[in-house]
């Protein structure tokens with residue numbers, strides 16, 4: 416079973432401004448496939464414009480994305496969560512056992528995306544901490560994530576949660592030669608130290 420965590424973020428002071436972004440983090444189900452695909456396509460276009468070729472981004476579509484999300488969302492091997500508010504799902508995260516990365520690491524954050532106008536409101540941190548907590552309850556000890564080096568905001572986000580660079584490799588996306596960084600948390604507790612508040616209820620592994 417995919418676990419569930421629900422909570423609300425309290426207004427926080429951050430760099431001289433207050434955040435007022437009430438939202439819920441909950442376990443994702445196959446019914447969320449379309450919303451997740453939409454966030455992913457929008458997230459790619461707003462994040463990788465000027466990095467990944469325009470033709471590649473233009474070819475992404477929500478319909479085929481929806482189909483490819485159904486299987487992972489039905490799998491007990493993948494932990495997936497969405498962030499939503501009154502307007503609906505605006506972000507997601509998923510992860511599970513290590514697919515590729517540093518020796519000695521056992522879990523991987525596969526993907527995290529938020530709609531552009533909902534970034535920097537603390538939802539990314541809450542999603543990452545929720546995933547880390549669930550992976551820890553499943554018995555994992557550590558976690559990696561692959562991120563394009565040119566995606567400097569995401570690199571800063573992961574480092575703010577305690578990740579360190581452990582690998583680098585070249586990757587070709589749509590004809591563009593890019594640098595992919597593998598960042599890692601040797602101890603999931605390290606990621607969890609960035610948590611805003613304790614989960615409001617027990618997470619079933």
Ligand SMILES: CC(C)(COP(=O)(O)OP(=O)(O)OC[C@H]1O[C@@H](n2cnc3c(N)ncnc32)[C@H](O)[C@@H]1OP(=O)(O)O)[C@@H](O)C(=O)NCCC(=O)NCCS
Pocket residue numbers: 429430458462527528529530533534535536537538539540541561562563566567568569571572573575
């Ligand atoms: C990366 C992403 C998931 C972060 O989520 P978020 O909700 O925007 O980040 P948070 O508000 O939780 O930020 C937590 C901390 O990360 C760091 N951080 C986040 N965004 C940052 C940025 N653009 N520049 C520098 N630091 C940043 C800060 O230390 C921040 O804490 P602070 O706001 O108290 O200073 C989100 O911005 C996003 O979806 N980006 C586009 C998609 C993407 O790049 N996904 C990752 C692919 S590998």
